[in-house]
Amino acid sequence: MSNNSNTNSLKQLALQKFKKNFWGVFSLCFIVFVGLVSVFAYAFAPDNSQAANQMHLSIHSKQPGFKVQMLTIPSQVKNNQNGFNKVFFGKINTDTEIPISSYNIEDHLLNYTEYASDGLKGVEKTIDLNAFPNQSAKDFIEEKTFVFGTDKYGRDLLSRVLVGARISFFIGFVAVFISLIIGVFMGSVAGYFGGKVDAFIMWIINVTWSIPTLLLVIAITLALGKGFWQVFIAVGLTMWVEVARVVRGQIISAKEMQYVTAARALGFDDFRIITKHILPNIMAPVIVISAANFAAAILIESGLSFLGIGAQPPMASWGAMIKDHYNYIILGKPYLAIIPGLCIMSLVMAFMLIGNALRDALDVKS
Incomplete structure (x- = not known):
């Protein structure tokens, strides 16, 4: 009972x-907002x-705040998409x-x-409104404002x-989840059992550690x-190493503690001792590393998208957007x-700051 209340007071x-x-x-x-x-x-x-992929090549690369009249011609094709999917x-x-x-x-x-654009005169065309008996011409035309302007394909940059x-x-989220599952398992086994098991897992960790992250991700992606x-x-499979090393180090020091000795004396099995007694007491540094890994995963994905092996077009990705437009930096846009x-x-900065805040909050010495 006292141990439980002590844990609660530490959490508070x-x-x-x-x-503060x-x-x-x-x-x-x-982060909650994003x-x-x-x-x-x-x-x-x-x-x-879908994928905010409505292209209008005639209005490509327009400045933020650009406004244009948009004519929408309704399709005769029936769309049975439900609200949830939409x-x-x-x-x-x-x-x-x-446009x-x-x-x-x-x-x-x-x-x-x-x-x-550029002072040219556009093509003149005509639509017969009798084809749309229940709608007036005003229903088809609205003024659209592109708050962030348009990209090189004429898509809305804000969207x-x-x-x-x-x-x-x-x-x-996915990368940190995968890295936690693999890292905590490998680190726990290595730290708790030691000996040849520890030596073998440390060998795997060191081999994985020695391969540059981006190179490993590229290999897994291919x-x-x-x-x-x-x-x-791919990103999740490259991030477990750091988690495993920290968990291993924490378990090596924690398994000599009195509460672990007491748990062994009571006859609890190894699985219960690790999951119920040791891991809850060593999660503070793992949480801090997870916040840093979150930031690292975002940067790696951006790098992969920039190289063209991340999320594939027409899917929107911040890294891919930089790749598509980095030459516009010298073209005046x-x-x-x-x-x-x-x-x-x-x-990335928000995750680094929250990692620092968690480290300070979970530091029992301060």
């Missing part, structure tokens, strides 16, 4: 210390088509969207001029940034194939690469 003390850390709390709020945005990206995005995976857009510079209506005919948050955020889940697994770069930087 750590929570109080964390609450302004940057830790701020980072946590920011998490909500990534889950409900399509609900917030102005372009809610919110979480984007709308299957069968309508035709055309226009001017239009006029004469005798149920909509005459419009397609948008053309791409919001949907791209999903990959960066979830790769952190073996599993390019794609969304393959990158998640640096924001196309800087905006996703700042997103990566802010999310």
Whole structure:
């Protein structure tokens, strides 16, 4: 009973210390905000088509705040997509969207001029409105504002940034989850049993450690194939080493403690001693490393997307957006690469700050 209350009081003390850390709390709020945005990206995005991939080449690389009249011609194809699918995976857009510079209506005919940049005159076309008896011409035309401007394919940059948050955020979760499962298991076995088992696991750890992370991820990605889940697994499989080393070191010191000796004397098996008695007492440094690994996973995924072996087009990814537009930095439109770069930087920094805050809060010596 006293041990339980002691544990609770330590948790409360750590929570109080964390609450006093302004940057830790701020980072946590920011991470929760990014998490909500990534889950409900399509609900917030102005372009809610799948992967925010609505292209309009006539309005490519436009500056932030660009406005244009958009003509939407309804499709005759029936779309049976349900609401849940639309919110979480984007709308299957069968309508035709055309940026226009001017239009006029004469005798149920909509005459419009397609948008053309650089002072050119667009193509003039006509639509017979009798084909859409229940709708007026005004229903087809609306003014669209591109808050962050458009990318080199004429897609809404804000929508791409919001949907791209999903990959960066979830790769952190999946990679850390995989690294924790493998790392805690390998570290626990090596630290608790020692001897030849420890020597063998340490050999695996050292071999994995000696291979550059990016090289290992590239090898795993090429073996599993390019794609969304393959990158998640590849990044997770490269991050367990650090967790395993920390868990091993903590268990080696913890297994000599009196509570472990007492558990052995009571006849508890090794599995119970490790999972119920040792691991709960050594999780503080593992939590701190997980926060750092979260940040590292986001950076590795961005690097892979930049190299073209991360999430594949048309899927939005911050790293891929930088890859597509880094040459625009010298072409006078640096924001196309800087905006996703700042997103990566802010999310990575938030995880590093929360890692520091957790380390300070969980440090029993201070």
